[in-house]
Amino acid sequence: MAELKLTDVAKAYGPVKVLSDINLEIERGELIVFVGPSGCGKSTLLRMIAGLEKISGGELQIDGQVVNNVPPAQRGIAMVFQSYALYPHMTVRENMSFALKISGKSKDEISQAVNRAAKILQLEPYLDRLPKALSGGQRQRVAIGRSIVRDPKVYLFDEPLSNLDAALRVATRIEIAQLKEQMPDSTMIYVTHDQVEAMTLASRIVVLAGGGIAQVGTPLELYERPENTFVAQFIGSPQMNLLAGKVVGTGAQTRIALPEGQGTILSNVPTRDSDMGAEVEVGIRPEDMIQTGGPDYAYSGVVEIKEALGEVTLLYFKKQQPEHDPVIAKLPGIHTGVRGRTLKMTADPAKVHLFRNGQSLLYRT
């Protein structure tokens, strides 16, 4: 049975709809990441699950119980805030035992739970310190420890790494992943705008956009088989190139002609006879672009900017229409003397995505 079930959940502030038609089932032991551009409502959704925001419509179930009107503390959830939200006047130990004290647990139980959590998080030397005497990463661990002692059904993380510097972020990300492995039965929901965090941590990712769910899937599903152009461009960096094209051959493989290329290219996305001649968007990730000398290619352009990163080289082609995003190619290794040259690019048919009206042709019914 699903640990957490959202049915038609919606949120509106007066007439302004922030979220609508959110349907999602989360199984026990999953680490779900909500990801999306800022303002997409991902934090709001998390706060609704926590009970800090009222649910305007639909139903939220935790462990089979409808909790729409259950106070936050009784939902069996614990939350880690972006700013950690540690109580500044309490020591680490007091911070971690506060919830248990409130719920009237015995002293022995409290100290046992706190010591256990402190051990997991390697916080034992700091138990009698105040939060201000801790580093950012340690504070983050205390915030997590405060959740662990309550032994909740669901852990909620609201952008927990955004206040840390880059190096610490990577280290803490790995710590969270290890923590999840130590607690295989606990369910976690993690909000972030950082797609690397999403890709590395998640068992499934929920991409939120425009007040709804754009796609739910494992990280590689989202990368390899995006449902729509939004997910296609949101996951992966630099974002996927979208080129206008026309279907000229249908079947198990599709043949497409591109006005900025020459000849035709193939895609492994199957199409029907009725698609013949349809206008489509051809999606090719920068890292899937291959330089070609052959007669058939998807794109040809002048390299305007080159970014050499050593391991890869990013090529930005000159825009042919000013309102378009520039086409980008990410070539492995070092390439010298390409700036200003005209290059012809193509891609492996398995890596060519096809979209029509923003929706992938893979998922048509």
Place this chain on the structure above:
Amino acid sequence: MGPLMQGVLTILIGVFGCVGYFYFSNLVLDRLIFPARNDDAGRNINRANAVRPWLFLAPALFALCLYLVYPVVGSFWRSMYDRSGDVFVGMQNYKNLSVDPEFRSAVFNNFLWVLIVPAMATFLGLVIAQLTDKLKWGGIAKSLIFMPMAISFVGASLIWKFVYSNDPNIGMLNAIRIFFGADSPIDPLQVPFWNNVFLMVILIWIQTGFAMVILSAALRGIPEETIEAAILDGANPFQIFFKIQVPQIMGTILVVWTTITILVLKVFDIVYTMTGGNFGTQILPSYMMEYMFRDDGRATAVALVIMVLVLPVMIWNIAQARKEMR
């Protein structure tokens, strides 16, 4: 020369005098006394830099000595002389104070004032700040409660003289008593002991607004997430207020508390206008006023007693405020 011209001239002399002092004294220091020339250049620069802060501080130090240190020393000196200031009497004024029953009652009453007024004003200010924080009309409520701050103590006393009037047609307190069936009006200001409390109410009424404004700002400064975290931890509103919010603004509460305490030790207007210190309501500042101009020796002795009482609170207050600023 008209008064307007005099004013303008004073301002001009004051402003340019200041600028001129800093500019020219600096010039003299660098060019004449320790010139950065020849063999001694390096040493002279260091010397000049050591002297410069004192040079620039000198006017302020002078003013401080003239208007603060000298009066304290002068008062102490004056308190060793008799009423006319001719005969040196040593500690006699202080001895007289210590055996005067009115002075003792003033000390006792003042002790009550210091105990009750800051505590009540801070407590009420804190509660009101919290209660009005989320209300739509909280702003209006706050302005009304803050308004007494703008009234002078004498004005406030006059208002409360009406409230305490022993005519039930004027005095609200007696009107309420009569309404609940009391047969004759009383004069609240003559009820032994409680009249002290009635006078304290006036200062509490004035100071609550001050406490409220400062504490309201402090409450707003508490990160919202800590309160949300406490909600998730299962704390009820009382627990959130007393265990999460109040401890986080403890520093500010202490500063407000001590600031009002210092004020209490200085206020004489309320007692002076309401009872004149009669009916057992005397406090130190009004006791001092009673003797001022009649027996300056004794009045200055009281002033010094008050100063000694205020001093530790003051030092603690400043220390707290500094901690807050960090």
